[in-house]
Amino acid sequence: MRASRLVQLLLLLQTRGRSTATQLAGELEVSVRTVYRDIEALSEAGVPIFCEQGRGGGVQLVDGYRTRLTGLTxxxxxxxxxxxxxxxxxxxxxxxxxxxxxxxxxxxxxxxxxxxxxxxxxxVHIDAPGWFHRPDETPTLATIADALWHDRRLRVRYGRKDHEVVRTLDPLGLVLKAGTWYLVARHRADIRSYRVGRIISATQTGESFTRTDDFDLVAHWAEAAEGFAKSMLRVRARCRVEAAHLRFLRLGFEPAAVTEALAGATAPDAGGWVELTLAAESYPVLAHGILPLGAHAEVLGPPELRAELAETAAAMHARYHP
Incomplete structure (x- = not known):
């Protein structure tokens, strides 16, 4: 274990440069004292590693030192x-x-x-997009990526549903989600996501911008994606579902809707039914999600959704029992 940790420590310093002992300890999941012992061991083994005390100090390798890739499992x-x-x-x-x-x-x-x-x-071949998904055309992606690498400001024309908008953006990151590219960028004081396939044109303004040190692309995307999924759940219905069929909710509802529903579900009653609230982007979508459950689910409200499902069930009955 220690030999592996020493190699990891060496590679961390080689790729990241100067780091504090506390930072290294957190990365390696050991104590600061252990980090200092490992530094001493590397030094004794001939690795040109040294520590600087005080503010702005840390642990680093002598400039220009590189280790070869050895010891791979x-x-x-x-x-x-x-x-x-x-x-x-x-x-x-x-x-x-x-x-x-x-x-x-x-x-x-x-x-x-x-x-x-x-x-x-x-x-092994990795094919990221889902089935029946045709990737967007992204003719502006190379320009966007170049601006991203060099912290250059962009001027873009972005197509919305019924109109176009012009934005000046500070590109902060690119995300590939299920085969679709998204640009995460700062517009004035807000950080937003833009589907690259909808960016009609992109030009670099010639201006540079300064990235904030505290921006974390992975954390931002996770939070934004969760917020987007929840924002789509615009309508809700109180239902009761047989507990044995709760697992089938995932076939008709978004993961965020299922998580929300199960979190607020009641304990099963004597007949094995639970009450919960199901959410979707519209009542037709909600009805289509409930229908596959058949007789194992019942909408308690709102009344108009009950009426819609009753009408659909009657039409199906008439079709199969003329």
Whole structure:
């Protein structure tokens, strides 16, 4: 375990540069005291590592020091050609860079692992988009990505449902969600998400901007995605469902709606039924989500939804029992 941790510590310093002992301890999930012991061990092994005290100090390697990739396990070698999505890299104009990086990594592998790693590409292919999903045309993506890499401000024309808007944006990140690209950008004081396929034109203004150190793309996207999913749940209905069929809610409702419904569900009654509130973006969508449950669910309200389902059930009965 310690040998693996020493390699991880060395690679952290090599890729991130100067770090405090506290930061390293958090990353390695050990105590600060253990970090100092590991630093001493690396120094004794001939690694040019040193510490600077005081404000702005930290642990770092001598400038220019690089270690070779050694000691990879079989599983790590298997993962070499699975890191990243080639399609996404190509979209961003990094396809050649990715291929070159993989060749360099493979060249550094021991011969017995190199062949195993190259076989991965022949046996595993990652196809991120879902079925029946046609990716957006994204002719502006390369321009957006270039602005993102260099912290350059963008002027974009963005197509909404019935009109276009012009925005000056500070690009903060790109997200590939189920085969669709989204730009996360700051517009004035707000951080918003823009579907890249709807960006009609994008030009760099020539201005630079300063990214805030506290912006976390992964955390922001997770929060924004959850907020978007909840915002779509505009209508609700009180229902009762047989407990044994609750698992089928996921077939007709969004995950956020199912989570909300189950969180507020009552305990099963003597007959095995629970009461809960189901949500969707509209009453027709709500009705379509409930219908697959058949006789195992009942809408208690609102009355108009009960009437709609009763009418649908009557029409189905008439069709199958003329």
């Amino acid at each position: 079989t599983d790590e070698a298997d993962a070499v050609l699975l890191a990243g999505l080639p399609g996404a890299a190509a979209d961003l104009g990094l396809g050649t860079v990715l291929a070159t990086a993989q060749l360099k990594v493979l060249a550094a592998l021991p011969p017995e692992l190199r062949g195993r790693a190259t076989r991965i590409a022949d046996r």
